[in-house]
Amino acid sequence: MSVKLTRQDEFAVITLDRQEALNALSAAVLRDLAQAFDQVAVSDARALIITGAGAKAFCAGADIKELTGRSLSEQRRDAAFGQAVLARLDDLPMFSVAAINGYAFGGGMELALACTFRIAVATAKLGLPEIKLGLIPGYGGTQRLPRTVGEARALEMIMSGRTLDAEEALRIGLVHRVVDADPLAAAIGFARGISGFGLPALRLARDAVKRALDVPLHEGLKIEADLNTLAFQTEDATEGMNAFMEKRKPRFQDR
Numbered sequence: 001m002s003v004k005l006t007r008q009d010e011f012a013v014i015t016l017d018r019q020e021a022l023n024a025l026s027a028a029v030l031r032d033l034a035q036a037f038d039q040v041a042v043s044d045a046r047a048l049i050i051t052g053a054g055a056k057a058f059c060a061g062a063d064i065k066e067l068t069g070r071s072l073s074e075q076r077r078d079a080a081f082g083q084a085v086l087a088r089l090d091d092l093p094m095f096s097v098a099a100i101n102g103y104a105f106g107g108g109m110e111l112a113l114a115c116t117f118r119i120a121v122a123t124a125k126l127g128l129p130e131i132k133l134g135l136i137p138g139y140g141g142t143q144r145l146p147r148t149v150g151e152a153r154a155l156e157m158i159m160s161g162r163t164l165d166a167e168e169a170l171r172i173g174l175v176h177r178v179v180d181a182d183p184l185a186a187a188i189g190f191a192r193g194i195s196g197f198g199l200p201a202l203r204l205a206r207d208a209v210k211r212a213l214d215v216p217l218h219e220g221l222k223i224e225a226d227l228n229t230l231a232f233q234t235e236d237a238t239e240g241m242n243a244f245m246e247k248r249k250p251r252f253q254d255r
Contacts, residue, residue, distance in 0.1 A: 061106025198236030
């Protein structure tokens with residue numbers, strides 16, 4: 001299997017293992033990813049970590065061999081399928097962390113962008129080089145990248161196709177941490193700093209922030225008020241406030 005779903009403590013871990021192709025996203029890999037995301041969605045995992053096998057690549061992008069000779073209808077269908085697979089990741093009930101252990105190009109960077117957070121090893125290289133093939137990103141890169149780094153930076157990156165190193169990616173907000181050690185271990189440590197909070201509040205916080213990007217400020221404030229009220233009704237909110245008053249650590253039950 002080129003997509004391996006395992007478990008490390010309270011976290012689901014997906015590893016792309018197609019090292020001979022730098023973990024590229026073939027059609028088969030995308031289908032396997034879709035199945036893995038569906039399994040994670042109904043599990044009791046508190047977060048999902050995604051990484052690549054080996055030391056060279058997180059994911060080097062789409063499998064270029066599969067792109068040649070396609071009809072326009074086939075290309076449209078496959079782009080829509082790739083977008084739908086990454087939308088499943090974006091819509092998971094738990095947050096996700098990309099542990100970028102090497103190259104993250106094209107579809108690989110789009111996979112990372114669909115994760116909630118991104119941790120990169122110091123030697124990682126990232127970019128959307130599709131313009132060099134006479135193409136543009138097709139798995140959500142033109143939509144998620146500007147939401148992450150802003151329109152101006154996204155346009156420059158996409159239209160030049162240039163490669164970013166990990167430090168520049170950190171500086172512009174494309175990744176959240178750069179690490180020298182094992183990126184998978186670092187991603188799990190990062191996730192532990194979040195996963196101990198109540199899952200209902202974590203989900204509502206993600207929903208509020210994501211929806212903020214699609215509506216005017218006054219509408220976003222209404223959404224925030226509604227979701228804040230939903231959070232206030234949970235048992236975890238009662239426990240959190242009581243624990244604060246009693247000067248103890250809260251014991252969240254995800255209710």
